[in-house]
Amino acid sequence: MDLRLGLAGPPTDGEKAAVDSVLGDPESGWDGGTRTQRDGHMAVGGHQARGRRHLLLPALESLQERTGWVSPSGLDYLCTRLSVPPAEAYGVAAFYSLLRTDPSPPTVVHVCDDVVCLSQGAEDLCREMEARFGAEGRLDPETGVGWTRSPCLGRCEQGSAALLQRSSGPNGRTSLAPASADAIAALLGGTDPEWLPAAPVRTPPEQRRLLRRVGRVNPASLDSYRAWGGYQALRAALRMGPSAVVEELKRARLMGRGGAAFPTGAKWEAVAANPLRPHFFVCNADESEPGTFKDRVLLEQDPFAVLEALTIAGLATGSERGYVYIRGEYPEAAAGVARAVAEARRHGFLGPSVMGSDFNFEVEVREGAGAYIAGEETALFNSIEGKRPEPRNKPPFPTQAGLFGRPTGINNVETLVNVLEILTVGGEGYAQLGTSGSTGTRLFCVSGCVQAPGLYELEFGATLAQLLELAGGVPPGRSLRAVLLGGAAGSFVGPQDLGIRLTFEDTRAIGASLGSGVVLVLDDTVDLGAILRRLARFFRDESCGQCVPCRVGTVRQEELLARLSAGRTIGSVQAELQLLREIGAAMRDSSICGLGQTAATAIESAVRLGLLGGLEGSV
Amino acid sequence: MNGHRVALAAPRRLLTLTIDGREVKVPEGSTLLQACRQVGIDTPTLCYLENLTPVNVCRVCVVELEGSRTLVPACSRKAENGMVVSSDSERVRASRKLVLEFLASSVDLSLCAPEVSAWMSRYGADPARFGSPEPGNVDRDRTRPGEHSPVSQDGAATVAQPPKLDNDTYVRDYSRCILCYKCVEACGSDAQNTFAIAVAGRGFEARISTEFDVGLPDSACVYCGNCIGVCPTGALMFKSEFEMRQAGTWAPERQSVTTTICPYCGVGCNLELHVQDNSIVKVTSPLDHDVTLGHLCVKGRFGYRFVQSRE
Ligand SMILES: Cc1cc2nc3c(=O)[nH]c(=O)nc-3n(C[C@H](O)[C@H](O)[C@H](O)COP(=O)(O)O)c2cc1C
Ligand code: SF4
Ligand code: SF4
């Protein structure tokens, strides 16, 4: 490969420091250090340096965080050090919405205007932002502060949310929820107050299993975790051995909580049985499905539980390394998990000979940089590998060829935390909970127009009506219009569906799904047309752009909704609805991944429910 | 690189599958596309090329596979014993139609091979259903990932943009780009190993780009022209052809093709010289030539200027 480097000029000291903080100091002139006489006698780079390609994203994030953008000279220096073609590295940087490849102000505020916040007045907040900080999206480097609209920031129970991204001063990224222009301005003035995780858990402690420790354990203390029974499940797993652990999962009939509801035991078994080595295990903490915040609560408030479960997964699947991939919008969670990794390692719960056994397991924390699609499992692997997070075609499946082409297990945060419960009460005992098709308990992210939004843990089998009653129902004097179940990739159900049991099988039977546990409640004060248009926009903005049906189909779908709501249909409304169905069918049938395949689901369900009336009067 | 290999291993096992009700036997390792072609089923493809690794992104080749929730791309899905495939079902026709409509409503396909319009009529594709084409965004190369372009209430968004004329050898007109990834593969590990171009941005604003959209002279490009050789849409075009088209003098019917061996080095690349009115107007290499697999270097591709220079 003939790389052409050095055209962009030398890096600034700040850029060099940002890159070196991730890659270590360069060893020779070949990788960007000072040229010495010795360099003339050897050639390094190539294969060895490209073996570090997986450090590309962390280094890009470091450039962003420390210098405010990824500049040509900064990128060039990074490419020299990693032996990566600049065009490819630019292609990666220009994928993620938290990275900028143009000069931008030292502070950028991302304000959530996604479905939940939109239903709670996000447009008012955006108007306040505009009045105070100028037009949205104008990231003029000369102004100190710029702001942009953002997809869901995973703090939906607060009703509004913002993420501050700063490249000067002591603070980097900080979350703020609830958010107001005043609160944002106050944060910009000084140092951040100490971060205190909000505790939106509504289920009483004695009824909780997965959330048992949340709000009660000290998330920064391994001792506190152990006092709450921490690391007993891992001890049991080490005693039982890998195959017995997998057997317990199968007996428990645990199904994935990340959206696709795949049996976890079968997945672990397939990784464990694969003769190709090494194996990897990934905890998917990219949680970007609009309306979802459950994983964030676990990561922020019970990080050791996530690590313990990941370690058990590593043991059971014969993996030597685990990754926790956390979305870039969760800086507090990432810092907490990284601290917990160091703490667990210091006390022998990670690293060589875990808990004195002959099992070795290392965990790396990786942060995303603003891309919903990076939560799709194969896109996530590409992201870790330093490539564009474009989903791969399947087969091969991750258990055959996953991260770095190796057999890889991947589970959602909530799925993993269930494993602790299973090893505590046994697979049989666990399977007693819930229904025959949906065992155990489930976390529901209840948001929108209810009196008590927050996280609820319920045994499978409870009905939607029961859940809404626990959440206090819609505020007095208003009436329920619709509930979005499962997130943007889920579907709407109406007041007539309240009797449905919230299980995998019952939702499937009515053509809906539990997805990531989103229960977004919308009443008669909400502009449903605006919600639908926001969903369409979400898919358009988050499509990776790889395949035609999704890249263009999501645009055509959004345009069609815009025409309907403006009353400027091409032909009759009926003809537009027919076209909408055709677009949806093509996306569902021929897109590469779940994003395109589900991009029309919620909108089609809204049409079926007659909610399109919100788009315009004549429908 | 994807070379032609001499078969040293034992002959491959034959697999039996059913396509459109017919039994088909193909060697293990074949794709569904190869199986379809073997029995003469014409299957549209846009991002597939024999000499490149399949990226399966255009989705125009999808077929229905019994037992699969979604349609599958014929170009990359490997045949398996007992598969039951329909290449012309209602679902397949509907998806192919929409994919062609999506492309034709957003990209200028006027210089594609004539098959493309034949497929459009075969599937009844009517891109005008989405409204009249919008003018496009001149700042496409600067859009931030996830940044929302305001949505039109009348028209259909397009990738229209001015052509990039930044060097003496070829022109990049990305208003014709269907993002088939072929040029990226040809510039990268499938042939040239230069990696001058890659996909940047995402979603509808995904695009082929050098780093920071610098012009080709400031990029790693070595002007081998292999990307031009694989581009199916005319988005990448010899400057000679581009200028003649602009001047209205491009006349394929007056062109003849002469095959010769490149004189510049000992590799022995086959060249096809396209000659119009006694001038070489472009140089290609056959895809099935076992030395080049269709790929050349700057000397073979653009060295003809020396052949016909008068100095
Ligand atoms: C567009 C898209 C985004 C996804 N995002 C996430 C995510 O943020 N977190 C997650 O756990 N799974 C996500 N998934 C599902 C994963 O691909 C995968 O199925 C899951 O991580 C497997 O874990 P599980 O079996 O424990 O559910 C997403 C899937 C798609 C198609
Ligand atoms: S369906 Fe969408 S997100 Fe998925 S690969 Fe295709 S373009 Fe990318
Ligand atoms: S001319 Fe050759 S080097 Fe230049 S972009 Fe095309 S394939 Fe790459």
Ligand code: SF4
């Ligand atoms: S420029 Fe041509 S070869 Fe490259 S992606 Fe676009 S259409 Fe394909």
Ligand code: FES
């Ligand atoms: S934080 Fe705003 S929708 Fe989730």
Ligand code: FES
């Ligand atoms: S030819 Fe098969 S997906 Fe493009």
